[in-house]
Amino acid sequence: MKKQLKCILITLLAASATWASAQFPAPGKAITIVNPYPPGGLGDMIARAVARQMSDSLATPVIVENKSGANGAIGTAFVARAQPDGYTIGSVPMSTLAINPLIYKNLGYQPQELTPLSQAVTFANILVVPASLPVNSLAELPPYMRANAAALNFASQGNGSSGHLEGELLNQAVGARVTHVPYTGSAPAMQDLLSGKVQLMFETVPAAMPFIKSGRIKALGVASATPQPQAPEVPPISTVLKGFEATNWIGMVAPPHLPPAIAAKLNEHIVRALHSPDVARLAQERGVIVVGSTPEELARVIAADTRKWGEVVREAKIKND
Secondary structure: OHHHHHHHHHHHHHHHHHHHHHHOOOOOOOEEEEEOOOOOOHHHHHHHHHHHHHHHHHOOOEEEEEOOOHHHHHHHHHHHHOOOOOOEEEEEEHHHHHHHHHHOOOOOOOHHHOEEEEEEEEEOEEEEEEOOOOOOOHHHHHHHHHHHHHHOEEEEOOOOOHHHHHHHHHHHHHOOOOEEEEOOOHHHHHHHHHHOOOOEEEEEHHHHHHHHHOOOEEEEEEOOOOOEOOEOOOOEHHHOOOOOOOOEEEEEEEOOOOOHHHHHHHHHHHHHHHOOHHHHHHHHHHOOEEOOOOHHHHHHHHHHHHHHHHHHHHHHOOOOO
16 A cells, blocks of 8 residues: 555656646746856856846746855855756856865755756966066976975965866976965955966956956966967967866756756757857857756766866865865
8 A cells, every 4th residue: 555655646746747847937937047156257147148048038037146155155055955946047167066065064055966957158267477477488387386386376266266276286287385375256366466466376368368468467378278269379288287277167057856857948948048149249258168068968077077176175185264
């Protein structure tokens, strides 16, 4: 009898999930894309561009809500606790899924429990130094770092950010121990780089380009395996430090246990939005590459980056400050 009741319950749950999937999205019911950082950043711009396109293709409101704090953990945890009905999804950077779990305790979510939807875009940071630093090429940097490590500092946008991990990866590749100085975002870190208070920084190409063009900072290399379209003259760091590569990305995820049919529908409309002319223009302006992957591909990327950055975290003994 218990076995029969269990079978009936499973059947009813499956039927309920199928019915909910068929009704998704309900007319007029808004879908919320949570961006776990303040407005105005790259992730926020991508989320809003995708939301505009999804609103049209799904014929339902799609809004963006910013829930910032704890290096993206607050907003991502909010998504993880939301109902798995398709009406709450997250637009989150690589660091939130592949780095935060390595250095923060009690995050409020586990990346492997979230439902992957699609890798949205990829992009690479550029390594910059003050104009006053007596290093004028990528080849000059490793010996200078080794000879002056005790007097040097590298800035990052925060503990556990991509700039932090890339700085530690650079330390390991060079064999130096340059001190990490975390900031509360990109702007204050750049200000101290401009003044020479810190001497190295990994920054996004669009954010760094105005200062590079004005001559206030020098670009030495890009973290990607190939040159970046916005700075084609800047060589990849791997041309001097073999094997150095660090690609950042933004991915779309949903709460755990999202019904597969809803996940598939969201993936379809996210990918369609990413390949729209509106997002293509934004991608060109901001120096990012549109991907639009399957959920399975995003899951593999998260797993691979967690393994890669886990090695860096362990060697550098990084922990939550």
